[in-house]
Amino acid sequence: MRRTRTALRGAAAALTAAGAVTVPLAAATPAHAGTGQVAYQCQIFGTKFDYNATVTVTAPASAKVGDEVTVEADFSDLPGVAPLPVNKWTTSGSLTVSGAQSGSVSIAVPERVGPIPAYGAVPIGKATGKLTLTTPGEVKLAPAALSILADAGAQATIACTPKSAPGPLAAIDVATGGPGVSVAPGTIHQGGAITLTGAGWEPGAVDVALCDSNGTECKAEDLTDVSASVGADGKLTGSATIAEEAAPGARTIVVTQGAVSKSVALTVTEKTPPPTGQCADKPVGQCGEQKINLTVNGGPLTMSQQPGEVDLTPITLNGTEQTATGDLRQVEVVDARGGSTGWSLTGTLTDFSSAAGTKISAGNLSWTPACTAGPGASAVTPGSAGPLDDTTAATLCSAPDGAGQIVGGTYTAGAALNLKVPPATGAGQYTAILTLTLS
Structure with missing residues (x-):
């Protein structure tokens, strides 16, 4: 049989924030930075290695509730493990948010171009992200997981996880400000449930809508089971379900109270089909299926x-x-x-x-x-x-x-x-x- 050979893509596992993603612009004070050592364990395919990173986290020293602030994490070089030259690479990861506000924030480094020689150290550099502040008080930031998608002729993902939870390296003093809103998770499938939080609102009712990426075209039928209100302390709490028929893609949650309207970005994905086969009777989070395709090309006869x-055996004539x-x-x-x-x-x-x-x-x-x-x-x-x-x-x-x-x-x-x-x-x-x- 003529054999056909297939290439591995690796694909990077993008690390996404478990907390809020918001749109409003920030008005914050000069940055505060802290540096520390983080012991990572990294893996590429089946190979594990240590990455003792020096990390500097930078964030505004102070800001207000509702502000969207830029946070940064500057990483030292990754040890060289690739046996081939690395042509280009991108980095994504997250910072853990704790203190007055909890969750995480996504950070990323734009694509960098080499080449880096075989087994050469890979510069990571400065990863940035956006964090919406929802609660007054001290908000702390600590390094978390990291993922590097490297191209060395074929793509490979290097996934790095702290061996133990790093301590905070930067903090933001968040004061009460104008109203702010956040949504969790930032990416949700059709039919999935979201929660809303925020601060700085007037006590009472609010309206919630799912709109297009610009926050303009809104369809009432795209959200079901909506429940949202503001308590006496000005904190917004709420929940809603994305309709099965809601259009997937980049969307916006818009929260309105009187003349005040705030929005937060939300990505809607197509609903994952229910488990089948051997996963049919198992919990969704404990069993999954992957469809594997193969192309078989016919060969010749x-x-x-x-x-x-x-040579036949010789004979001697005998009549x-x-x-x-x-x-x-x-x-x-x-x-x-x-x-x-x-x-x-x-x-x-x-x-x-x-x-x-x-x-x-x-x-x-x-x-x-x-x-x-x-x-x-x-x-x-x-x-x-x-x-x-x-x-x-x-x-x-x-x-x-x-x-x-x-x-x-x-x-x-x-x-x-x-x-x-x-x-x-x-x-x-x-x-x-x-x-x-x-x-």
Whole structure:
């Protein structure tokens, strides 16, 4: 069978924030930065290695509730583990948010271009992200997981996880400000539930809508089971379900209270089909399926044979019919077509002739075919024993049509040869040509 070879993509597992993603712009004070050491354990394919990173986290020293602030994490170089030069790479990860506000925030480094030599250290650099502040008080930031998608001729993902929870390296003093809103999770499938939080609102009711990415075109039917309100402390709490029919893609949650309207970005994905097969009776989070595709390309129908000539046993004339014997050179048939059509290997033989011009008829040679199917091959049938001819083809081996089943594999064919030499035969060296045809 002709074999076809497939390339591994690795694909990077993007790390997304478990907390809020928001739109409003920030008005914050100058940045506060802290540096520390983080012991990561990283893995690329089946290989694990340590990455003792020096990380500097930078964030505004102070801001207000509702502000969207830029946070940064500057990482030291990743140890060189790639056996090939790295042409380009991108980095994504997250920072843990704790204190007055909890969750995480996504950070990323734009694509960087090498090449980095084989086993050379890979610069990570400064990863940035946006955090919406929802609660007054001290909000702390600590390094969390990291993922590097490297291109070294083929893509590979390096996933790094802290061996223990790092301590905060930066903090933001969040003061009460204008209203703010956040949504969790930031990415949700059709039919999934979201929660809303926020601060700085007036006590009472609010309206919640799912709109397009610009926050303008809103459809009431895109959200169901909406429940949202503001308590006496100005904190917003709420929940809603994304409708099964809601359009997937980049969307916006818009919260309105009187003349005040705030929005937060939300990504809606297509709903994952319910578990099937062996996962049908198991919890969604504990069993998953992956569809694996394979393309099988059909190949040719071919034959080959052992090199050399067939030498029959010599005979000595004694006035009676003599018999010369021998064996056909082994023939190999490969059927790699991947279909249900059979094949036939046949032979024709010329008369035996000598340099002196004397002949022995082709019909004096008989064969007894033998055929063997290789491992996993479909059935093969040897032809009938009998004489050969110079015009009518005799079957050496054949594989019948599959009748709905696939025919194919590797086969060997041969035959025992038996030549009757008449008493009145001229002495000399005789030669005949056997022609084998595969069709």
